[in-house]
Amino acid sequence: MRTKNIGFRKITGNFWLVSLNNKLRKLVEGYPGVDLANRVLCYGYIDHDAGLSLEVLALSSKDSERVHIFEPNSAISSKIRIGAIQDDNISFVEDRNGEFRKRFAPQISVLDIYAVEEDIQESRKMEVLDIYRSPEYPDDVLVYLLKEGNKPEACWVRIEGIMNNQIIGTLLNEPKQNFSYHLGEKIAFFIHKDENGDIALCSNMNPSQKITAEDLEDGTMLESSIYNFNRERNQDHFLDILEILRDSHVWILGDFVMSDTDESRMKDLIAQSEAESQSIVGNTFKTQDQCKFKPDILKYNEDLFFPVFSNPEAMGEYGNQLSKIQHHFLDVITLAENHEQNLSGIVINAFSEPFVLDKDLWDLVKNMKSRLT
Known part of the structure; x- marks a missing residue:
């Protein structure tokens, strides 16, 4: 059967014999049996970036009666791209x-490095996307960019995650028209079904209504957008939250941590006070080094989340236990990315009207255009 007529789901995770032509012979010249073989035994897998591929396991000699598999060369890793x-x-x-x-377990286990996150795995099961998939790159789909004043333009997008009714992906080519998004940036798109049942993948790139810094100042606009989304999970409400977050300042809870030098000085001062009880009364302790702020982290099951709040009132009693500072949300993303622990997401208003911004969406928010006037 011709390779292009076999679906990627059938190729992935199965064993295949490929005819050993002159083009492939150079690729496998280091394998045992190269002078006798006429086939290549391979194992199918998906490389998120390089596409549908076959890992060479060993050479084979096939005739009308039997198939002989030569010994593998475990020191070599050779790949055949489906294209x-x-x-x-x-x-x-x-x-x-x-x-x-069992026999080729060492070669197959090496392919674990190509494992993808659960969202991408789920997208590979979505047959509704198949008519727009690249035959060579299963994670790449053709998406129509939509914007008033522009003609619909089809661009290739690599799927990076799924959030509610949205699919998140990276633009793989530069749009010919001005959509305010460019090659390499993340966009959100959705599956559109028309009245005839026809399917299209679309990304709405019309600019949203402008807002002012004053609109965002007390956090109520962010709270309102989350409230609307939690009650009607559609594309418009979802994107509204992301765009408002992109321009918002939010509150973080945590502890201020002194340097080792300052902590030692503080301990010495306390020890002195025990001997001379009046020695530090009325004195002010000033740190020599800059204090570091250590954000508090919330744990839900086995996942860790960076909590932020639209305003101090949204913290409830939790806010009375820790220090609080205000940061721009884009700075919060940077803090979360650089956190020593592996965080699953950022949770907004965890104790009132929560919204979780999954890790996969951080780049999307960073690449969004500001709505501020």
């Missing part, structure tokens, strides 16, 4: 009793 053999015939090899999977 290079899309017009060639490949043969499915049944792995009876899991014999191949």
Whole structure:
């Protein structure tokens, strides 16, 4: 069967025999049996960036009666990209009793480095996307960019995550028209079904209504957008939250931590006070080094979240236990990215009307255009 007629789901995770032509012979010249072989035994997988691929496991000699598999060369890792053999015939090899999977376990385990996050795995199961997928790159889909004053323009987008009814992806080519988004930036798109049942992937790039710094000052606009989304989870409400977050200042809770030098000085001062009880009464302790602010982190099941709040009132009693500072939300993303722990997301107003911004969406918010006038 021709490679291009086999779906990526069938190729992935299965064993295949590829005819050993002159083009491939140079690729496998370091494998045992190269002078006798006429096939290449491969294992199918997906590289998120390089696309649908076959990992070379060993060479094979196939005739009308039997298939002989030569010993592998575990010191070599060779790959065949599907695009290079899309017009060639490949043969499915049944792995009876899991014999191949056991025999070639070292080569197959190496492919664990190409594992993707759960959102991307889920998107690969979405058959509704298949008519817009690249045949060579299963995670790349054709998306129509929509903006008033522009013609709909199709661009390739690499899927990076899923958030509610939105799919998040990276633009793989520069739009020919001015959409205010460019190659390499993340966009959100959705699956549109028209009255005839036809499907299209669309990204709404019309600029949103402008806002002012005063609109955002007390955090109520952010709270309102989250309230609306939590009750009607549609595209407009979702994007409204992200755009408002992009321009907002939010509150962070945590502790101020002194340097080792200042902490030692403080301990010495306390020790002195125990001997001379009146020695520090009325004195002011001033740190020599800059204090570091250590944000508090919330844990839910096994996931860790960076909590922020639209205003001090949204903190409730939690806000009475820790110090608080205000930061621009884009700075919060930087703090979360550089945190010593592996965070799953940023949670806004965790104890009242919560909204979780998953880690996959941080780049999308950073790349959004400001709505501030």
